[in-house]
Amino acid sequence: MTTYYSKDHEYIRIEGNVGVVGITDHAQSQLGDVVYVELPKVGSDIAKGGEAAVVESVKAASDVYTPVSGKIVEVNGELEATPNLVNEAAERDGWFFRIELSDKSELDGLMDEAGYKKFVAENA
Amino acid sequence: MSESNSDTPILKTPLYAEHVALSARMVPFAGYDMPVQYPTGILNEHLWTRESAGLFDVSHMGQAELIGSDHATVAKALETLVPADILNIKPGQQRYSQFLNEQGSILDDLMISRPVEPEADGKLILVVNAGCKEADYKHLAQKLPAGITLKRRDDLALFALQGPKAEEVLGTFAPEAKEMGFMSVRSFKVAGFDCTVSRSGYTGEDGYEISVSADHAGALWNKILSNPVVKPVGLGARDSLRLEAGLCLYGHDIDTGTSPIEAGLNWSIQKRRREEGGFPGYERIAKELTDGTSKIRVGILPEGRAPAREGTIITDTDGNEIGVVTSGGFGPSLNGPLAMGYVASGFKQVDTPVILVVRGKPVPAKIAAMPFVPNHYKR
Numbered sequence A: 001m002t003t004y005y006s007k008d009h010e011y012i013r014i015e016g017n018v019g020v021v022g023i024t025d026h027a028q029s030q031l032g033d034v035v036y037v038e039l040p041k042v043g044s045d046i047a048k049g050g051e052a053a054v055v056e057s058v059k060a061a062s063d064v065y066t067p068v069s070g071k072i073v074e075v076n077g078e079l080e081a082t083p084n085l086v087n088e089a090a091e092r093d094g095w096f097f098r099i100e101l102s103d104k105s106e107l108d109g110l111m112d113e114a115g116y117k118k119f120v121a122e123n124a
Numbered sequence B: 001m002s003e004s005n006s007d008t009p010i011l012k013t014p015l016y017a018e019h020v021a022l023s024a025r026m027v028p029f030a031g032y033d034m035p036v037q038y039p040t041g042i043l044n045e046h047l048w049t050r051e052s053a054g055l056f057d058v059s060h061m062g063q064a065e066l067i068g069s070d071h072a073t074v075a076k077a078l079e080t081l082v083p084a085d086i087l088n089i090k091p092g093q094q095r096y097s098q099f100l101n102e103q104g105s106i107l108d109d110l111m112i113s114r115p116v117e118p119e120a121d122g123k124l125i126l127v128v129n130a131g132c133k134e135a136d137y138k139h140l141a142q143k144l145p146a147g148i149t150l151k152r153r154d155d156l157a158l159f160a161l162q163g164p165k166a167e168e169v170l171g172t173f174a175p176e177a178k179e180m181g182f183m184s185v186r187s188f189k190v191a192g193f194d195c196t197v198s199r200s201g202y203t204g205e206d207g208y209e210i211s212v213s214a215d216h217a218g219a220l221w222n223k224i225l226s227n228p229v230v231k232p233v234g235l236g237a238r239d240s241l242r243l244e245a246g247l248c249l250y251g252h253d254i255d256t257g258t259s260p261i262e263a264g265l266n267w268s269i270q271k272r273r274r275e276e277g278g279f280p281g282y283e284r285i286a287k288e289l290t291d292g293t294s295k296i297r298v299g300i301l302p303e304g305r306a307p308a309r310e311g312t313i314i315t316d317t318d319g320n321e322i323g324v325v326t327s328g329g330f331g332p333s334l335n336g337p338l339a340m341g342y343v344a345s346g347f348k349q350v351d352t353p354v355i356l357v358v359r360g361k362p363v364p365a366k367i368a369a370m371p372f373v374p375n376h377y378k379r
Helices: A025-031 A104-109 A113-122 B016-021 B042-051 B071-079 B130-143 B166-173 B214-225 B235-244 B271-276 B282-291
Strands: A002-005 A010-015 A018-023 A034-038 A051-057 A061-065 A070-075 A097-101 B025-029 B032-037 B053-057 B062-067 B093-100 B106-114 B123-128 B149-152 B156-162 B185-190 B193-198 B207-213 B230-232 B295-302 B313-315 B321-331 B336-344 B353-358 B361-368
Touching: A002 A113, A018 A025, A051 A097, A097 A104, B016 B032, B016 B214, B032 B042, B032 B235, B042 B053, B042 B230, B042 B235, B053 B166, B053 B214, B062 B071, B062 B130, B071 B123, B106 B130, B106 B193, B123 B130, B130 B149, B156 B166, B156 B214, B166 B207, B166 B214, B193 B214, B207 B214, B214 B230, B235 B321, B235 B336, B271 B282, B295 B321, B295 B353, B321 B353, B336 B361
Parallel strands: B053 B230
Antiparallel strands: A002 A010, A010 A018, A018 A097, A034 A051, A051 A061, A070 A097, B025 B032, B053 B156, B062 B123, B062 B149, B093 B106, B106 B123, B156 B207, B185 B193, B193 B207, B295 B336, B295 B361, B313 B321, B313 B353, B321 B336, B353 B361
């Protein structure tokens, strides 16, 4: 399993032809307490960089973009009742949606874990 | 995180070092580098304030004194700019009001205190919003008659200690604090430092605002914080607390586009002023008091969990636009979304169904009474 990261602080964990997308632990720590997550419709097609979800903290709403193009095949229903899963386990139980990749080559434009850590450190 | 594009250097309150030591997340607010939250987070800070005691640095706010020969003289001068009855503020009492422009719209809202000490006769203490203070002082300087002096008190820091345990905490440093009633003001030593203390705040809870010399601010802050029932609280929770309490935030819920009557602040205009006038925009205010207003500030409770933020359009159930949200978010004590905004007056009744257009999607909501959570003021 390989995980890639975007400059918008989303991660995508590749499981075959499907990617599990959420926001990074760094992103959740910046947002603060998550109180609501608006998830995309299962079956919808979203292009890379398109708005796929909205994450709301006490203070503000932030858009979540899909790091790759594809079809939404599943969303994390747990977030409806327990949005703070995003704070507790952003890169595990706090995932947002699964997307079926339409173009795997789009992953080439993303960062690996080491690259993302460097990106965060440089932009802190 | 957004960067400041302003050329003016960002200001720091006297408690900047304390915030950094507490690992606060600092953000620019009204020209100051302010703590938006500490590591425990907005949710915990909010809930802690409601159940125990929260300590806020509000030193960015403008503190000033208005000085005249005696109370009647200074009160009458200020009454030419605000609609509250200043003349009849009793010694040791605090009152809320607004600076109005000639159209009767709100330039800023402020707290006005009359000191209890006979030797302070002719002095009024003002606390104004950080973002408006320079404009307010200019306004005062232009409008006040000769013989009335405005003295900026930029040498003072200001804390708010808020919550059900605020009295117990402040009482350990100054027993006088326990005797104070809501909206009263006294000067006494707190932990050995000269302070001016009012029993008021911006959270809906019992509590105090404590004005102290900037030189002693850090020492007093740390003393109060040494009590384990007190935790530091940032601007993030200050906002969610005041929203649950139904209190207006200047620049959002009230501004030069609203009158105090549209904002539902009628209670802050005492009978004598309603009858006599003598403040800017009196004609409009008097008319609105008699005839009502076309728009009015209301509380709104959205269905479901999605917060409706400032700027969200409000429609009737047929989709006709009737207003806009001016403050909206998530209420940690309410454990759900909440908002306030302005609607056409025909929709102001509690429980009236309305629609909030959140990201293009209709969210059913209802007009709600404010405060959203009960106040716990010391009466």
